Each structure stands twice: as C-alpha cells, then as structure tokens.
Amino acid sequence: MHPRNPYNEALDFKLLASKYPPLQAHVNQNGGIDFLDPAAQRALTKAILKTDFDLDVELPDDRLCPPVPNRLNYVLWIEDIVEATRKFTNPSRGVSGLDVGTGASAIYPLLCCRQNPIWKMFATEIDPTSLSRAQRNVSTNGLDGRIHISRATANDTDSSSPSSHIFGPLFADPNLEIDFTMCNPPFYSSAAEIHNSKTEKEDEAFSVCSGSTNEMIYSPPCSSSSSAVASSLPSPYAECEREGGEVAFVARMVEESLVKRGRCGWYTSMLGKMSSVPKIVGLLKAVGITNYAVTQFVQGQTRRWALGWSVGGCWRLPDAISRLSHLPSSHSLAKVQPSRTTLEYSLDKDPKTALHDTLEGAKLADILEVEKVASSTGVVVEFLVKARANTWSRAARRNLKQKAAQAPGDELRGPGEGTLKRKRGVDEGQGGSSAARKKGRVDGDHPTALEQDEYRMICTVFLLAPTRDLGEVASKRWTLRVQWVYGKDEDREMFEGFASHIERKVSQGA
Numbered sequence: 001m002h003p004r005n006p007y008n009e010a011l012d013f014k015l016l017a018s019k020y021p022p023l024q025a026h027v028n029q030n031g032g033i034d035f036l037d038p039a040a041q042r043a044l045t046k047a048i049l050k051t052d053f054d055l056d057v058e059l060p061d062d063r064l065c066p067p068v069p070n071r072l073n074y075v076l077w078i079e080d081i082v083e084a085t086r087k088f089t090n091p092s093r094g095v096s097g098l099d100v101g102t103g104a105s106a107i108y109p110l111l112c113c114r115q116n117p118i119w120k121m122f123a124t125e126i127d128p129t130s131l132s133r134a135q136r137n138v139s140t141n142g143l144d145g146r147i148h149i150s151r152a153t154a155n156d157t158d159s160s161s162p163s164s165h166i167f168g169p170l171f172a173d174p175n176l177e178i179d180f181t182m183c184n185p186p187f188y189s190s191a192a193e194i195h196n197s198k199t200e201k202e203d204e205a206f207s208v209c210s211g212s213t214n215e216m217i218y219s220p221p222c223s224s225s226s227s228a229v230a231s232s233l234p235s236p237y238a239e240c241e242r243e244g245g246e247v248a249f250v251a252r253m254v255e256e257s258l259v260k261r262g263r264c265g266w267y268t269s270m271l272g273k274m275s276s277v278p279k280i281v282g283l284l285k286a287v288g289i290t291n292y293a294v295t296q297f298v299q300g301q302t303r304r305w306a307l308g309w310s311v312g313g314c315w316r317l318p319d320a321i322s323r324l325s326h327l328p329s330s331h332s333l334a335k336v337q338p339s340r341t342t343l344e345y346s347l348d349k350d351p352k353t354a355l356h357d358t359l360e361g362a363k364l365a366d367i368l369e370v371e372k373v374a375s376s377t378g379v380v381v382e383f384l385v386k387a388r389a390n391t392w393s394r395a396a397r398r399n400l401k402q403k404a405a406q407a408p409g410d411e412l413r414g415p416g417e418g419t420l421k422r423k424r425g426v427d428e429g430q431g432g433s434s435a436a437r438k439k440g441r442v443d444g445d446h447p448t449a450l451e452q453d454e455y456r457m458i459c460t461v462f463l464l465a466p467t468r469d470l471g472e473v474a475s476k477r478w479t480l481r482v483q484w485v486y487g488k489d490e491d492r493e494m495f496e497g498f499a500s501h502i503e504r505k506v507s508q509g510a
C-alpha cells in the first residue's frame, strides 16, 4: 500500500453508505459487503469515487469494475515519479500523461486529474463500447478540456496508422511531449491461463471479475513485424511475444519507447503477475535501458507490480520510489532491483559543521555549485549540489588547475570569487548537439530538462537528526543521505565517489 493512500485502514461501509445511499442495499448487518457480488462491487466503487473524489461514474455490468484503493496506489506512485523530477526543474509547469487502455471507467485519467488540478491526460482505448462509456464519464465530470481519449485500432492492423501503436498519441502528434505513460494491461495470454490462475489463486481471489476478453487477454499478432522496431531487434522481443499476455503487451511498449525516447519522461506499466517482472526487466537490460524502477502495490489480498523506465533520460529516482524495500536477498525480485541512487551513512557525532566545511571545500565557481535548500520534515539540513566535473579528489583538483594554467585569463577561481567563463575542457563526456544544448537538453533527454545538461552530476545531500524511536544506540546516530538526482550511467561512479568523499570527510570531522 502506498504510504499516502488514505485507504490504509479498513473502510467503514456503513458510514460510506450513509453518505452515498445507493450503497446501503449492499451493506449487510455486520457492516460487510459481499465482494463476490458484482453489483455490490460496482456500488462500492461508485460510492468511493463520489464521496472522496466528487466523481460521478457509470460502470457497465460487462466490463471491469476498478477497485479504487488499488488504482489509487498506481496514481500515487506516478505522482511520486513526476514530483521527483519536477521539483528540480519547473515546479509550476503543467504535467501531462497518457493512460493506455483506459477502460469503460476511465479511472486513471479521472483520478489523476481530480488529484492534480494542473495535470492533463491523454487516454486510448481499443474497445469501442468502453471508449464511448469512458468518454461519457469524462464529460459527466466536466473534464473534457483536460482528458482527451482516442481510439486505438486493432493490434495487428496497418502499422503506418498512429492508432495501431500502443502509444498512439505520441505517434499521431510529432510535437507532443509528455511526462509519463501508465497502463493496466490485459494480463493473460488466453482463457486457459485465466482459468489456471484462478485455480492457483494468483488472481484477485476475494472478488469476482467482470472483465471482457479485450480487458483480460492479449495475444500478439503472429509476429511483431507490424511494430515499429521489431525487425531490427528481434530476439528479446520474440521471447516476450511467445509468452503473450502482459509480458507481450509491455514488450511492445518497450519497443515503442525506444522509438519515442525522450518524448516521454517515464514510461510505466502495471503488471499482474510477479513472474512478469524479471522478464520485462530482462528485456529492458537487453535493449540497453538501465534507468528503471520497480514497485509493488499491495491492497488486501491483491498484489500488483509496476515497472517504469526512462529512455535516454538522466533523471534518477530515489530508492524509495524505484526499489522494493525490505526484500530479503533470497527473494526472486531481489536480483532485478535497479541500482541504488540513495546512499545512506550512519554517523555518531553531530556532523553539521563538518558537512558544511566539506561542501565548501568541494565548491568551485562554475564547476561545482552548492545551494542550501529548504529542508523537508525531519531533515536538519539539505543541500543541492551541481557538478560539471570532479573537484573533490586531489587528482581532479590538480588536473583542473593544470587546465586553468594552460588557458591564461580563464583561470579557475575558488568559492565565492565570482563567475568565470566555463572551460569546455572540464565538461568532456557531455553528449548532445549544440542545438539541443541551446534548447536546454541533450538528445534523448527528458524535454523538461532546463540547464542540467550542463552538469554531469546533480545530487542532494541531507542530514537527518537522530530519532528517538529507534532504541538506545540508534537514537544517538545521525544519518547522512546522498541522493543522486541527475546524471548519465557512465557518471554513476562520479556520484558514488562524491558520496563516499563526503562521508569520509564528515566522519573525520572535515
């Protein structure tokens, strides 16, 4: 369960029914609801949407009835992903996303827009009946101006048509740039698999499922030759296609994301089966995508997973968003976790002064900038560090001085000594055309990146005070947290080197 999900506690159905009378008929004397009754499920979903989100939604009997707490988990995770980057770029800019296969309810765009007044959503749907019902739900709630739903065409039709692509709106409009995609894909490859999963209790065991074939089953067209890049990259995709169901569906997304690259900040999808997670992570790695995230949504007896990936983008997500916490190393998902971006060190002395001195020491005008930022709750002090080059190791400092000496008049100055023209020599390794640099981004990067392609590493450094509730010993210890925010794969070592430099200096008392 997402920590911000308000449905962490059992719902009081009687209280809810008092606010939404149509639910009353489905609440029994003990205050319970029969989750095996589809009408009761629909009434509950409508009651929650109306009472807590002011959304009036019609749910057809022959389509999936979305459980709100579960769908909200995914929306909250998407919010975390968007915020993780946006706070470093332009916090007031608009956000837009794409929901693939929005269903008859249009649940994700409706929740996204109600939760976030500045968001706009695109959505697609392949089933004409669901599409018109979804459109009606959007109009009923006065959200036509913020939610645009388009028809996706059959998965095996002419691939030159934008709508035959999973990310149809990105293919239809070459100027469209979005922050994220999301999707609850058809999980299964066949009716037989649905039957087997019910017997194995892998499915939502506590409730009935009114899903139609389109909603539940995906079997790819004979080969992926209809899709954008299949012919050039056959093998890892072929394996996923053979599997069918959600693995094949998300594999198509991965293919298309490699075509649309930085036109979307984060591509994401939910997964209904834990066994699908390593398969998709394997595919991401096989096609060279290393900046990805894995999470899990647990709601009562239902467990779902979600994956997110960024193509060519350098924004990094904190471990709390991108990794499953508390996984024993023997867990089958432990091996597919992305590399850490949050490094924490436990310190026994008050490190405030030492941290301040260490950062001052690393500061170098126009090469490494340090900015104190407003701290969030529980954080004693927080700094934003932006580096164009390594300034902290002895060798790096020597190197920088030599370069400065070779270019008279362009000498490097120390902290607080004013601005100097930046030397090209210190930022080697930066990719991207000069045109892209002028636009403020490296080719393939997230379009919202402003000036950060000028930096090789951006990270935040936090100090957390000792907490009382961790017991005698732990309560005396401070936590130094260094969070990688921005950087290319090849600069991971630079980030890790910086973090261990800070830790070493602070432990030594600077």
Ligand SMILES: C[S@@+](CC[C@H](N)C(=O)[O-])C[C@H]1O[C@@H](n2cnc3c(N)ncnc32)[C@H](O)[C@@H]1O
Pocket (backbone or CB within 6 Å): 064, 065, 066, 071, 100, 101, 102, 103, 104, 105, 107, 108, 124, 125, 126, 127, 130, 152, 153, 154, 155, 165, 166, 184, 185, 186, 187, 214, 215, 216
């Ligand atoms: C599991 S349902 C999810 C519905 C809704 N998003 C929800 O979470 O309740 C999957 C949806 O994807 C739609 N779908 C299947 N293939 C699609 C495609 N290629 N493009 C767009 N929608 C598709 C189905 O018709 C179905 O409505």
